Amino acid sequence: MSSTKPSINTALTEWTGALGLPDFTAFNDDDFAAAFDAALAGDLADIEAVVNQHDVPTIENTLKALQLSGKDLDRVSAIFWLRAGAHTNEAIQALERVIAPKMSRHSSSIMMNPLLFARIDSLYEQRDLLGLDPETNRVLEKTWKGFVRSGARLDEQGKARLADINERLASLGAQFGQNVQKDEADWALFITDETELAGLPDFVRDSMRGAAEERDRPDAWAVTLSRSIIEPFLSFSENRSLREKSFRAWAARGENGGETDNTDIVAEMVKLRAEKANLLGYKSFAAYKLDDTMAKTPKAVMDLLEPVWDKAKARAAEEETDLQRLITGEGRNHKVEPWDWRYYAEKLRNERFAFDEAELKPYLQLEKVIEACFDVATRLFGITFEEKQGIPTWHPDVRVWEVFNADGSERGLFLGDYFNRQSKRSGAWMSALQSQHKLDGEHKPIIYNVMNFAKPPKGEPALLSLDGAKTLFHEFGHALHGLLSDVTWPAVSGTSVSRDFVELPSQLYEHWLTVPAILEKYAIHYRTGEAMPKALLDKVLAANTFNAGFNTVEFTSSALVDMAFHADGTPPVDPIKFEADTLRQLEMPDAIIMRHRTPHFTHVFSGDGYSAGYYSYMWSEVLDADAFKAFEETGDVFNSDLAAKLRQYIYSAGGSRDPEDLYKAFRGKMPTPDAMIEKRGL
Incomplete structure (x- = not known):
């Protein structure tokens, strides 16, 4: 970044804070706009340097140079999108509405640059003659395909239209997420x-x-x-x-009328996505998105979801009958409505297993569940965690840990932001301020988790539900995918894998929460300090599949509606009616709604992440159920030999190899859905 522009706050791009973090005290909201403008210009200058050289394309002067371009943009973006999700305000949101389409336009200008693509295409055409190692070959293939999927082969009219579509989708996605966040906060x-x-x-x-x-x-x-x-x-x-x-x-x-209503946004997004797919030669947006996943086709997704849907509906009908019995037993004559299900399900749990969430929660202290997460990582992978106090971050609630390898060397940093606040969007997620790679020296990962647990009164511990504890383990599984990454190229670092593989490390990690050895050690009553009684522990494990029909209907209906929106070549004009019609055709139970209804389905419409991809949680669940079964089959869920293979092929490999090849290297074969269906209790 040029030193002749004193208005640019370099604290956003030159990170001088403790432990290699940004110094969060050295910049404010007003600094982002100028820093973005300078970083975008710097990135384009880096690209021009690649394009304008006279030397024939090589891995070094083209692929590597492209991968290492835009370092300032990477850094200011990492901080800004962290703030936009975890600690936003009106200034950040206003800038987000400007930055999202600007970043899209910027990306299009690079990915549609004919001279740059010609250099990548030249390398790709002769890739078998270059003597590339497998990871570099994989990066070259992914890079080439990324250009093609971004419109590099379109004519000028097609490129212009695609750039317009992408820019508009970026604007709509940002607005969608902000609308949901505002409805939730207000x-x-x-x-x-x-x-x-x-x-x-x-x-x-x-x-x-x-x-x-x-x-x-x-x-x-x-x-x-x-x-x-x-x-x-x-x-x-x-x-x-x-x-x-x-x-x-x-x-x-997202469906309350007025300026935060997302109905029209969804309609426009679905229409633009279908047009984008058609421009790129695909029959539907789902076909476009799935072409670069393990599933490959919409049919493969439906072949997974439809049998599970039928089993889930049948189980939910049995559960509803049980709930109706409780209602009638109270002398009431109303049917089970969506606002009744959780209430009577708790009563049924108490009746069937002699405990409810209220009895369990005092044993699930946030602090102890974090310790349990770390302990499992130490037992499986040998890494350790040391908390660092007094380091400024984006909010006083955020905590910082240094992560060390078994030999005591530094592995990276982990940050946790656990409590709900009005400035944070809902949900839970993992992301990175800096990803691991070794392309131009060792880059240590800086990984963070964001949660939305209720903040307790001062001096009291935060207590989690069992689902909350599973969420913490889930997101920490993602964090380990980033922390344990051991690749050369940033393009395949950590969670840079296909969408339906990315949930494997996270969902697999959830299994260790309910391992008796972990619960016995960390499920400690916050007042008495006593371990969870074995009788209660046994009940918790026995109730593992309680309410399975409800939970699976909630999830699978969301995945099926997502696919319905994106698998049809003629997108609906009225998304709310389309949602209702789709659910009616699926014979959705009246007493249950989608886990994420369309107007607030941020996975699918706040950006492009899980669009035509919400199914991927269940796709990965087929893998994680089978993977944990591998540990159970050894008689030791911390089996060191298997843990070493798990680290090598799943947590450390990133996207350096085809995900199917990686899974087979770990397990020896691909799984069937049987273990997943059994795990869900269906």
């Missing part, structure tokens, strides 16, 4: 009459009190649309009218 149900809290355990009341205080209502308890509050409220509140009111608000995010 809605709260304040309760001032304590009798209306009937049925709510202390941990729910405490979370609601904290949420009310954050909204300047210390006189009240607040139901919010954060999953960490709304779900336990729906599970325990005896007040059916408040359950209904809260549930309807939760289900209607």
Whole structure:
């Protein structure tokens, strides 16, 4: 970056903070715009240097130079998108609406550059003669295919139209996510009459009190649309009218009319995606997206989802009958509605297994679950974690750990941002400030997890549900995929793998949470310090597949609607009607809704990440169920030989090889869905 531009704050691109982090105290929101402009210009200059050289294309002067271009842009982008998701405000959101389409236009200008593609194409055509190692060959193939899928072979008119589409989609995706975040942040149900809290355990009341205080209502308890509050409220509140009111608000995010309504955005996005796919020679957007995955085709996805859907509906019907029995037994005559399911499912769990979430939660302290995550990583992979205090980050709640290899050498950094706040989008995710690679020296990974757990009152521990603890393990599995990465090229580092393989390391890691040796050590009552009684532990394990029909219907309906939107060559004009029609054709149970309804389906419409790809959680689940079974078959879920293979072929390999080849190298064969269906209790 040029030193002749004093208005550019280089703290965004030259990271001088502790442990190699950015110095988060050295820049503010107003610095991003100028830094982006300079970094975008610098990236284009790097590309021009590649394009304008007279030497024949080589791996060194073309592929490597392309991979190493735009370092300043990588750094300012990493900080900005972290802020946009984890700690946003009106200034960041306004800039996001500008930056998203600008970044899209910038990417199109590079990926459609005919001279740059000609150099990559030349290398690709002679790749068998270059004596490339497997990883470099894989990067070359992925790079070439990326150019083609980005329109490099289109005529000038096609390129211009595709660039326009991509830019518009980027704008719409940013607006979609901001609308959902605003609906979630703005809605709260304040309760001032304590009798209306009937049925709510202390941990729910405490979370609601904290949420009310954050909204300047210390006189009240607040139901919010954060999953960490709304779900336990729906599970325990005896007040059916408040359950209904809260549930309807939760289900209607992004569909409330006015400026935050996402209906028209979805309609336009689906239409533009179909046009994009057609421009690139595909019958549908799903065909385009799946061409670069393990599944390959929409048919392969449906072959997985449809049999599971039928089993899930049958199981959910049995569960609904059981819930209806409880309702009738209370002398009530209403049918099971969506705002009733969680409430009566908790009662049924208590009846069937003699425990409910309220009894379990005191044993699942956030601090202990984090320790359990680290312990499993140490047992499997030999890495250790040391927390560092007093390091400035993007928010005071964020924690920092140094990660070390078994020999004591530095592995990387891990940061955790665990608590819900109004400035954070909902959900949980992993990302990287810096990815591991060795292309121009050793680059240590800087990986972070973001969660949305309810923040406890001061001095009290944060208590998690079992689902919350699984979420923490899940995202830490993603984090390990980044931390354990051991590749040369940044293009295949860490989670840079096909979408339906990326969930394998995360979902597989969840299995170790409920290993008895881990629960016995870390499931400690926050008041008494006593370990979870074996009787309760046995009940938890026995209830592992409780409510399986409900959970699978929630998920699979979302995946099927996602595919329906994107597998048809004629996208719908009215997405809400299309959602309803699709669910009716699927014979969706009336008492259950999609886990993510269309107007707030951020996986699919806030950007392009999981569009025509939500199925990938279940695709990866087929792999993770089989992979954990491999450990169980040895009689030792920490088997060192198998853990070494797991690290080598799954957690460290990134996208350096075809995912199917990697899985076979670990397991010896590809799995069938049987283990997954068994694991789900279907």
